[in-house]
Amino acid sequence: MSESVPPASVVLVSGGSRGLGLAIVTDLLAAGIKVAAFARTVTPELTALASKYPDHLYAGSVDINDSPAVQAFVKTVESTLGPVDGLVNNAAIGQDSLHVHTSPERLEDIIQTNLTAPLVLTRFVLRRMLAKGLKGRIVNVTSICAQRGYPGLVAYSATKGGMDAATRSLARELGGRVLANAVAPGFFASDMSAVLGQTQLDQIVRRTPTGHLTEPEDVVPVVRMLLLDNTNINGQVLVIDGAASI
Amino acid sequence: MSSVARDRVRELMGEVMTAQGRSLPADDGAELRTIGFRSLDFSELALRVEDELGDELNFDAPGLRRIATVGDVLDFIEQLQTA
Ligand SMILES: NC(=O)c1ccc[n+]([C@@H]2O[C@H](COP(=O)([O-])OP(=O)(O)OC[C@H]3O[C@@H](n4cnc5c(N)ncnc54)[C@H](OP(=O)(O)O)[C@@H]3O)[C@@H](O)[C@H]2O)c1
Numbered sequence: 183m184s185e186s187v188p189p190a191s192v193v194l195v196s197g198g199s200r201g202l203g204l205a206i207v208t209d210l211l212a213a214g215i216k217v218a219a220f221a222r223t224v225t226p227e228l229t230a231l232a233s234k235y236p237d238h239l240y241a242g243s244v245d246i247n248d249s250p251a252v253q254a255f256v257k258t259v260e261s262t263l264g265p266v267d268g269l270v271n272n273a274a275i276g277q278d279s280l281h282v283h284t285s286p287e288r289l290e291d292i293i294q295t296n297l298t299a300p301l302v303l304t305r306f307v308l309r310r311m312l313a314k315g316l317k318g319r320i321v322n323v324t325s326i327c328a329q330r331g332y333p334g335l336v337a338y339s340a341t342k343g344g345m346d347a348a349t350r351s352l353a354r355e356l357g358g359r360v361l362a363n364a365v366a367p368g369f370f371a372s373d374m375s376a377v378l379g380q381t382q383l384d385q386i387v388r389r390t391p392t393g394h395l396t397e398p399e400d401v402v403p404v405v406r407m408l409l410l411d412n413t414n415i416n417g418q419v420l421v422i423d424g425a426a427s428i
Numbered sequence: 429m430s431s432v433a434r435d436r437v438r439e440l441m442g443e444v445m446t447a448q449g450r451s452l453p454a455d456d457g458a459e460l461r462t463i464g465f466r467s468l469d470f471s472e473l474a475l476r477v478e479d480e481l482g483d484e485l486n487f488d489a490p491g492l493r494r495i496a497t498v499g500d501v502l503d504f505i506e507q508l509q510t511a
Contacts, residue, residue, distance in 0.1 A: 278489045282471055285486040334489045377490050 187317045187361050189410040190268025192216045194259060196246055196303065197273025199225040201372035202323065205398035206270055206405050211235045213406060218259040218266065220244040220252075221273065238263075246273050246299040253306055260310070267318040268409050269307045271300040271345070274323070276374040277338040289337045296341035301348060311360065321408045322349050322364040323401075324419060329366065330427045342366070346419045353417025361416045363408045368396040368423025392424030400424075431509040432480050434502050440476045441501060444469050456499035467492060470501065477505055485509065 193210055197203040198219025204227055207219045211231060218240045219228060232239045240262045244255045259266060274296045277284070304320060311318045327335050328342035345364060352362035369375050369386055387395055401422050408415065421427065432440075442452040450464055460466075470492060478485050485508040495504050 279487065280467075280471060280489060280492075283474065283486050285484065288486070377488070379490075379493055 186412050186414070187319060187359070188267075189412075190215065190319045192218070192259070192263045192266050193268035193270060193409060194256065194266045194307065195219045195270040195272055196300065197221050198241070199223060199228045201374065202367070202370070202398045202401060203270075203272040204228060205402050206272060207231065207239070209402045209406055210409070211238055213410065214238075215268075215410070216240075216263040218242075218255075218263060220246075220255055246303065247294055249299075249302055252299075252303055256306060256310065265310065265314050265316055266307055267311060267316050268320075269304060269318070270321045270323065270405060270409070271304065272323040273300070274338075274341070274374075276377070277336075278334045278377040280334060281336040284337065292337040293341055296338065297344045300345065304348075304352070308356070308360065318360045319409050320349075320352065320360060320362040321405050322346075322362070323405075324349075324364045324366045326366050326368045326421060326423050326427050328419070329421070349419060350417045358416065361408070363415055363417065364419040365401055365404050365408070366419050366421045366423075367401050368421075368426050370396045370398060370401075372398070386426060390424040390426040391428075394424065396423050430481065432477050432505075434506060436480070437473070437477060437502055437505050438498075440480075441465075441473050441498070444473050444476070452498065456497065456502065458498045460496060460498065460501070463498070465498075465501070470495070473501070474505065474508070477509075481509070 193215055195203055195207050195217060198207040199221035207217050210217045216238050220242045222243060222245050224241050224243050228241050232241050240259050242255050244251045246252060275292060277292055322345045324342040324345045327339040328346045349362050349364040356362060404420055404422055445452045453463060474485055487508055491504060495501055
């Protein structure tokens with residue numbers, strides 16, 4: 183029997199400054215894991231965590247689209263916390279515009295930030311892991327939009343569907359040495375979803391059998407499980423939406 | 429950037445409605461829900477205005493969700509042209 187993939191010990195979380203990313207960072211730190219987090223702006227919340235966990239959290243201000251800066255950040259993380267063996271691709275930008283009224287430049291931005299940049303980051307982290315003979319875990323944060331249609335989210339949904347597809351192929355390609363999975367949350371309250379009107383939120387809640395919107399706290403334990411537990415889950419997209427989409 | 433005048437936008441809005449066998453009331457206060465002017469009709473209008481303007485008027489959906497009357501449509505298109 184081949185050996186299982188050990189729990190991740192140093193996890194890199196993109197977009198760890200607020201919203202779900204910050205909740206993931208907070209949870210992993212509480213679980214005793216070393217965490218590196220970046221976003222374009224380091225928030226006071228992330229800075230506070232860095233003071234609380236000086237030996238366990240390394241945070242920086244990096245744009246995921248600036249590949250050299252991202253690579254330099256990963257190398258600094260390695261020398262500060264140790265080799266990265268866990269990656270959470272969480273950073274993303276939202277969309278709330280009909281496809282015909284979204285400029286081609288905006289489409290490019292969405293695809294660059296939500297699909298190209300995480301693939302480039304994943305490639306870089308994997309190269310470092312494999313070169314060091316490490317096993318590891320990848321969790322991609324995608325969305326229910328990858329599986330169900332929502333107006334105003336055409337390009338965004340395309341990027342999330344792309345990441346779901348990449349997750350499956352990564353799991354195959356990495357031959358069990360790195361477990362690759364995705365979590366696909368339903369809508370939750372954050373800066374990204376702040377554009378949703380109350381009517382839309384009420385409608386989502388009405389259609390959700392569990393009767394409430396997904397919350398970052400619902401997603402966090404699943405991400406933790408995929409990073410730390412011994413489960414043999416690989417190449418899967420786990421939907422966390424209270425069955426709203428079923 | 430040149431702009432398409434409010435009256436002309438109103439005419440174009442009328443054309444969008446006529447093409448669907450409906451008519452545009454003269455009252456700017458008329459409710460879009462009542463006259464059956466939906467978000468894709470707004471898209472069609474915006475694209476017709478773009479055609480006359482020779483430029484794109486791209487915009488996010490939240491602004492669109494706030495428009496409720498004929499006057500709101502005309503205001504919104506005006507706003508987009510000056511943005
Ligand atoms: N909110 C929802 O309803 C919902 C539903 C399903 C899935 N999701 C997914 O969940 C994840 C987290 O979403 P959220 O709602 O927590 O979003 P959020 O509150 O807007 O946070 C996004 C995070 O990504 C970072 N980020 C954005 N662009 C970046 C860039 N160019 N470089 C580096 N970091 C960048 C942001 O920081 P800076 O802006 O400072 O860079 C922030 O830390 C995303 O993948 C999203 O697609 C969200």
